[in-house]
Amino acid sequence: MDYTYELPSEDDFLRTLKEYIDHKNHPEIVEILKQCNMQFSTTSTFTNKAWDTYWCSIIFYIPVSSLSKISDDIPSTIKKYCSDILPQNCGYFIEQVNFAPQLNKNSTEEPELEVVFEQQKQKIIHELTQARFIIWVAVAWFTLDDIYELLVQKSEAGLDVRIVISKDEINKSASEKYSTKLNIKGYPKFGAYNDNFMHNKFCVIDLKKVIHGSYNWSKRAEYNKETIEIIDDRKTAERFSEEFKKLYIEAN
Template sequence: MTRTAFLKTMIEVLKYDTSYKKIRDRDQLIRMLDRVRVNFVPQYEFVNHGRPYQRWEIVELRVPVPLLGIAEKYKNELDSLVNFVYEETDDYALDHMEIKPQVIDNSEEETEYNVVFNEIQDTVIQGIRDARFVIWAAVAWFSNETIYQELLAKKNQGLNIRVIVSEEDSNKAMITKLKKDRFNVKIISKWGKFNRMHDKFCIIDMDYVMHGSYNWTPTANCNEETLATALDHELVLKFASEFMELYNRPT
């Protein structure tokens, strides 16, 4: 069975097998599997009770970094699915399943930087790299050059990218850069004496949203910040509605 067929079968079993319909948040699990990659990793050890010359192999589920927490939450269900779908051959038998981060190689169009990512910045970047169609980001403060270059690489690939930022002095250089590179950018002016757009969230492909306290600035990497990832379809729609309300707000 090919990797694609294996993953597709897992999704179809989740959808239609009655024994899996009782799984809580089953739709979220299906949406996550749609973004997973499968690897079959042969082991050197032979199966001592199996067929002649049959070896063990590990099934790796390579999950996008922002979704790793969700995958760990459903580890038992995923393990059950892998064991149910796995097809033993004369050459290989299933040893166990492992959940690992999905490695996304930079293409020639993507800019490579010799930097050390902290945990939250790296998660944001991996979310951007995981995007296939749409990136909508509403971030009050945006001055992080590394994140900007990741967005630019995705823009050059033809993705639908929209960015909303607050009208702040510290955002001026980034706003100029976004406009120069023809990003679809919306600047939200302050109102009253202290009121401003204070959101910090990024929607990926209308599948999941990364949200929390983390602004896209270098100084945010030195703060105590939070970043959560939600794969809940209804919640993503609520964030998308908030984004459109901001995007369509008169300037």
């Protein structure tokens, strides 16, 4: 079969999915999907389903108030029906279906921006200490024990702490040391020569604040000339959060 390697329009796919699930007599799932928008997330990982096909995932964004309605069986049920209607010639198979909080897009406040050229680690620790609900970290190289220990404390206090780092020797020692205490995913090298890196350096806090810049969370970066920005803005946090979710799923 000749594959197109093109996925359907997300709006058209969601519309068809709701009609199909309604036809299958799942009105409770249809009501949930009516509140959602969705996003495909492709990977470069081959499936074992058919030659030259790849895995993809689907993220459904739902209001926070409705997350409690997502029972354990709903993602697997939706995955089955998504697989039924996905075009056979697209070259993708659905690996997983996830639900994520739908961020508030109605904020009109001007973003607050702070640029830091010195003592970046101290500033990062300060911001992480203030976190109350969520800390999502996507940093190429992360070897700073004091920040890891702080994240362990935050995780033990009930916060949703997730970390994506590059899967290489620089990170190996620290990631193995903290893998039993923290949710750490190693993003593998990729590309035609398998030498491209997940090179991001950002952190999302409580879905409203972002730390990003040139500064890796590494011992070596403390001796470099580096920059971080702290942006307090929900729209910016939404964009970084969506990118984090893609990286997290692909790292799985």
